[in-house]
Every structure is written in C-alpha cells, then in structure tokens.
Amino acid sequence: MxxxxxxxxxxxxxxxxxxxxxxxxFTGREKEYLAECIDSTFVSYVGEFVKRFEKKVAEYTGARYAVATVNGTAALHLALKVVGVQPGDEVITQPLTFVATANAIAHCGAVPVFVDVERDNLGMSPQKLQEWLEEHATLHPATKQLINRQTGRRIAAVVPVHVFGHPCRIDAILEVAKRFHLPVVEDAAEALGSWYRGKHPGTFGVAGILSFNGNKIITTGGGGMVLTDDPSIAEQAYHLSTTAKKAHPWKYEHDAVGYNYRMPNVNAAIGVAQMEQxxxxxxxxxxxxxxxxxxxxxxxxxxxxxxxxxxxxxxxxxxxxxxxxxxxxxxxxxxxxxxxxxxxxxxxxxxxxxxxxxxxxxxxxxxxxxxxxxxxxxxxx
Ligand SMILES: Cc1ncc(COP(=O)(O)O)c(C=O)c1O
Incomplete structure (x- = not known):
C-alpha cells in the first residue's frame, strides 16, 4: 500500500x-540582530530594524512601499480600510482560505461574499467572479458605486488569495475587477518568494499583504506587511498602524481612530535575518x-x-x-x-x-x- x-x-x-x-x-544572524536590537533598547515599534525589514521586503518584492504590521490579519484589515471598505459593505473573497482573510473583512464591519476557486491553483476563479458580478452587481449610474442587487449593499473590494504560495490567476482577476471598478487587495500571506509572470504576488492589486507568522516561509514570530505602489495607501496604512499619531517632536495628538498595529523592532530584527535566507x-x-x-x-x-x-x-x-x-x-x-x-x-x-x-x-x-x-x-x- x-x-x-x-x-x-x-x-x-x-x-x-x-x-x-x-x-x-533560524540558521542565520537572528541571535546577533536580536542582541543588537536589545542593546539598542529600541524593542518596540521605533527602531532601525523595522525600517530595514520594510526596505528589504520592498526591494525583494518590487513593491514601492512596504508597511510592517504585528501580523498578516492586521495588515489585511488596514489595507481594506485604506482602500475604502466601510461598515455595511460587501467584500468578495474565496471560501478556501485561512479564516483570517474573512475576519479582516469582518473587522472592517463588512460582509464577505464567497466566490469559487480554480481546481489547479486553488485561487479565486476569474470566470466565477465575473459570473457572480454579472448576476448580482449593478453600477449605480449617479454614485458609480457597485451595488449587490439582492442585498442592497455596496460591493467595495475583491480579495483573492495565493493559496499555499501558488499564485492565483491574478491578471485575469484584475481584468474582471477593473471592468466593475473594484479595487483588488491580494492576500499573499503565504506567497513570499513566489512569482507570477515576472511580478511578486501582492504587487498586482492596489495593495497586497504578507504574513510572517511562525509557520510561514520566513517568520518574525508574528508579523505582517502591507505592500503597495501607492504613496497615499502606504502613508495612510502607516498612520493608522501607529495609533494615527500626528508626527511631532513632543506633542501627543491623534487625528483618527487608529490601531496599535506596527511591528515591534525586536520582531523585525528576526525578520531581517530571515530575509537574508x-x-x-x-x-x-x-x-x-x-x-x-x-x-x-x-x-x-x-x-x-x-x-x-x-x-x-x-x-x-x-x-x-x-x-x-x-x-x-x-x-x-x-x-x-x-x-x-x-x-x-x-x-x-x-x-x-x-x-x-x-x-x-x-x-x-x-x-x-x-x-x-x-x-x-x-x-x-
Ligand atoms: C491566507 C492567509 N491569510 C491571512 C493570514 C493571516 O496572517 P497572520 O497569521 O499573520 O495574522 C494567514 C496566515 O496565518 C493566511 O494563511
């Protein structure tokens, strides 16, 4: 047998x-960088390792901006919020994924809508996405919002997933999404180190996310990253991840309900060593x-x-x-x-x-x- x-x-x-x-x-310079980080006393989210880690991930993936977060779920929550997902909206994703994908949608107060996947790559089926949208969605002529005719809710984004690291047919998904004026946020939590037609997963849509949980290809203990080419998305994601504190040398002022989502320097120290491998x-x-x-x-x-x-x-x-x-x-x-x-x-x-x-x-x-x-x-x- x-x-x-x-x-x-x-x-x-x-x-x-x-x-x-x-x-x-952990066969690289993890312990060396951790010691360096501890000696610097910068163990929370201010410090050189977070910036170095972001730079390394941006350079590797080809994303113009990379914003480090405490985990991949937080990265997806932020990315969805920044691309405009509001409470009461719907966000299309796939049912075959880790629960965090839908949880991040729910954390925005939005409702996930599930469309089917493809047999060979396990990612969202562009065909099924198109069929579902044609059957259910109407573009409101005045507001240009996409509305689910059955529920009356606005459809705000699409989140395809690169399952087990295998790239989905993101180019075809983007084409369908574009036709319906929908932003695409890629869940590339599992796909660091993969490539699709010369580009890294997470860099096709308006934003993408990675995870550095202990079970991923590289880890920071816990960690995530928002990838984007859009300076405004990167800036807003960073701002919201640091309790929306306005930059100032000594004043404590916040201009939105932010989150404590920034990756600590101590985690990023591990991440820099892991990226080298x-x-x-x-x-x-x-x-x-x-x-x-x-x-x-x-x-x-x-x-x-x-x-x-x-x-x-x-x-x-x-x-x-x-x-x-x-x-x-x-x-x-x-x-x-x-x-x-x-x-x-x-x-x-x-x-x-x-x-x-x-x-x-x-x-x-x-x-x-x-x-x-x-x-x-x-x-x-
Ligand atoms: C597809 C997928 N999305 C999101 C996440 C969430 O990442 P994290 O565990 O870092 O919050 C994970 C992994 O854990 C994942 O596999």
Missing part, C-alpha cells in the same frame, strides 16, 4: 520524530516539492504544482485524494505513524460566523475541501 511508502519517504526527507507540517529555521529557503522547498512530485507521479496521485507562468515557493505541499473517505483513512494512518498531515481549512461559509454570507456556486471549493491533504513541507536541514 502506498501510504506506507509515503511514510517511509517522508521520514527520509525529514529525519525528526514526529515529522511536523512546517517549522521555522529567503532565497535559500525557497530553493530548499522547491527541491522538496520536486521530490514529492516525482514520488506522487509514480503513485499516480495528483500533487499540486505551480501554475503555468508561476514560480511557487511551495509553502505548503498538497495532494488531492480520491474522496473524503480515503482522505480520512490517509490522515489517520500518517498521523498515527508520526508524519503530520492535515486536511485543508474548513470552508469559510461552513463556519458559524460566515454561514449566512452571500455566495456564488462553490462546487469546486467543496470538491477540493473533501480531498486536499497537506503534507510536511518545512525547510530541510
């Missing part, structure tokens, strides 16, 4: 017991993915590979099993053998807080959710 071969194969790749799905690797991590993970691809080719099991035109960071490797029953037998077997595997997230429209959210046909997401299994994907030593 191939499950046993799989366990043996993974244990050769990762000689730890148990083999976990992903764990951070990013390319090596991507290479390492791509080699692992190539080994998995060959293993699963021989077993005739679909393994999710980078879409056409993309270089993926293969953040989290995934296979597609026959059906729900086989998926659970496989999960039982592998976890009992000390190889951590897990199903994809519960689709967001099945969670209690999003059960009544508007949605289109979600048949592909439903099909995938019953079959996807994530397998160990960390950087190998």
């Amino acid at each position: 191939w499950y046993k071969d799989f366990v043996g194969f993974v244990k050769k790749l990762y000689p730890t017991n148990p083999v976990v799905l992903h764990s951070p690797v 990013l390319e090596a991590f991507v290479d390492n993970k791509r080699q692992t993915a190539a080994a998995y691809a060959e293993f699963f080719r021989q077993k005739d099991i679909p393994f999710i590979t980078e879409p056409e035109g993309a270089r993926s960071n293969y953040w989290l490797n995934a296979i597609v099993l026959e059906n729900y029953t086989e998926r659970d037998v496989f999960l039982e077997f592998t976890n009992a053998q000390g190889v951590m595997t897990r199903p994809v997230w519960t689709l967001l429209h099945h969670l209690p807080m999003y059960q009544s959210a508007p949605r289109g046909d979600l048949s592909t997401a439903e099909w995938l959710a019953e079959r996807i299994v994530n397998i160990p994907s960390g950087v190998r030593s």
